[in-house]
Each structure stands twice: as C-alpha cells, then as structure tokens.
Amino acid sequence: MNDSLDIAFPPTEGAAEPTQPLTPMDAIRRRFAAPEWIVMGEVAPATGGGTRYADAIAVNTWQSRGHAVIGFEVKVSRSDWLRELKQPEKAEPMLRYCDRWYLVATKDVVKPGELPPNWGHLELRQKGLHMVTEAPKLEAKPITRSFFASLMRRGYEEIDAVATRMQRQAIADARAEVDNRVARLVREKNGGTRKARAHDHRVHGEDRPDDMPLDRPANRRDSLGEAAGAAEWLRRQRSAGHAGRPCQ
Structure with a gap:
C-alpha cells in the first residue's frame, strides 16, 4: 500500500469554495471526494446494532492507493472530547480495520499532548479540513464479512436516502x-x-x-x-x- 495518502492537500481541483460553514460530514466528503473516495457515516463493525461505530469511514477506490480505509471520530465540543479520552479504547472495534484514524474537531477542542499516539488530527474550519497532526500508518486487520456487510448496509441506506430526497x-x-x-x-x-x-x-x-x-x-x-x-x-x-x- 502507498504510505503517502496525501490527505493534506486541498480538495479536488475545480471544487467550489463553500459559501457557508461546513458540517463535519460535509467537510469530510468534500476532502475525500468521489470517485476516488466513498464516504459513509456512522459505520459499525458489524450489523445487528448495539456496537461501537465510527462517525465516518472513507474507502479509497483506487488500486494505486491500495484501497485505503480511513476512520474518523468527530468531536465538536471540549466536554465531548474529554469523555472520549477517558475511554480511548472504545474506538478499537472500528480502528482495527483502518489504515489511519483521525479525530475531526473544531478549534480549541483538543489541547497539546492529548491526542492518542495512533490518532491523527484534522481541524474543522469554514473552508474545510486543516491537517494538524498526520495520522500514523496502522497495521489494519483484514476486513471481515461482518464489517463488509455493515459497510454495504450503510452505503445502501445513504443512497436510498438521497434517492428519496430527489424523488420528493x-x-x-x-x-x-x-x-x-x-x-x-x-x-x-x-x-x-x-x-x-x-x-x-x-x-x-x-x-x-x-x-x-x-x-x-x-x-x-x-x-x-x-x-x-x-x-x-x-x-x-x-x-x-x-x-x-x-x-x-
């Protein structure tokens, strides 16, 4: 796999500048844009419910990038981040399948020295995501059938939601x-x-x-x-x- 995922450079050339502040998911989708990336929100490690989930998962569709899988934890408040720090192992069920794992947070949510060593940090700004700390390359475990089924379900649910909005x-x-x-x-x-x-x-x-x-x-x-x-x-x-x- 190519170790350099180049996620620090700006969005795809020609992308329009946002006129309003982006939500975390909008910023992730704008940076990890199709057709190179497929982004799904609230992905669990398996179907069936009752499990920990990632706020977003980005899967690279290019063979030259090794079909990288990147996970994201989103925090928009200091108190929410401090609760996460008390149990960082909660991310493990999803982090194990990812090549890199990023915290996406607004300004001043994370203080220096608080970031777990195997996490990266992307700061949410008005125009998109700014690289604060690049995530280290992880030894991702092979994707299981349960995780694959969870990805497919979320993909279907998001496509169905878009189709319903367009139909209405x-x-x-x-x-x-x-x-x-x-x-x-x-x-x-x-x-x-x-x-x-x-x-x-x-x-x-x-x-x-x-x-x-x-x-x-x-x-x-x-x-x-x-x-x-x-x-x-x-x-x-x-x-x-x-x-x-x-x-x-």
Whole structure:
C-alpha cells in the first residue's frame, strides 16, 4: 500500500469554495471526494446494532492507493472530547480495520499532548479540513464479512436516502409546474371571458352589476368550472405530447 495518502492537500481541483460553514460530514466528503473516495457515516463493525461505530469511514477506490480505509471520530465540543479520552479504547472495534484514524474537531477542542499516539488530527474550519497532526500508518486487520456487510448496509441506506430526497423534490417541482400552468391558463381564459363580456355589454346593453369586475367570473361556480376545464385541457395536452414522443 502507498504510505503517502496525501490527505493534506486541498480538495479536488475545480471544487467550489463553500459559501457557508461546513458540517463535519460535509467537510469530510468534500476532502475525500468521489470517485476516488466513498464516504459513509456512522459505520459499525458489524450489523445487528448495539456496537461501537465510527462517525465516518472513507474507502479509497483506487488500486494505486491500495484501497485505503480511513476512520474518523468527530468531536465538536471540549466536554465531548474529554469523555472520549477517558475511554480511548472504545474506538478499537472500528480502528482495527483502518489504515489511519483521525479525530475531526473544531478549534480549541483538543489541547497539546492529548491526542492518542495512533490518532491523527484534522481541524474543522469554514473552508474545510486543516491537517494538524498526520495520522500514523496502522497495521489494519483484514476486513471481515461482518464489517463488509455493515459497510454495504450503510452505503445502501445513504443512497436510498438521497434517492428519496430527489424523488420528493421532483414531485414537488412537477406539482408546482402544473399549478403554475393551470393558473396561467385560467388567467388567459378569464381574460378572454372579460373581453367577451365587455363586448356584449357595449353591443347588447346586457345588464351587469356595476360593481362586478370584468376580469373575474360572475360567480364561484363559473370560476371552478373554468379551472377544471383548464386542468382537463392541460391533461390532454400532456397526454398527447407524451404519446407523440419516441420511446427512449
């Protein structure tokens, strides 16, 4: 395995500068970016629950990097870090499978001399992660089936969560588009109705209440009927347009 993982250099060239402070997971994913790295959050050493987990695991997909596995413990408060120091062995169930293990912490969480000797330290800043102490290379144990299954489960759960968010957003966007088009058609239809009524009133002298605006239907039933008609027309237009397109 290549001992130099080069994790101190900046993010992938061309990555946009963040406009807001990054969360720890966002910073890790930004630094250990796909397609070279796959990052998963809250990974346990096995499935089944009730075990210690890593806040994040990054797996390198490049053979030239030896498919390195890096673990991360995230701490954003001094008190949380001091609790961790009382039982540093709690990280062992996950650390054993990693080539390097890093503490990701905000400024002033860790004092000099507190870092365990087999840990590295990445400081979380507004623009990303800053290397404070490079983690030593560890003698990682071979990945077990239990750990592999845990990685696969977390990968599936995160992909499923992203797909669900994208699906919900697409549905919301589609509904907004339909609502806007129906509203536009209703306005156009009402505009034609207004002109026709104004013409009839001028030519035929039809009775019309003086306080009834010309740009709105005479009653609620007319308004609902026009909206329903516009929606039905839009449905037929969309169906006809779909039928006329070749299959992809």
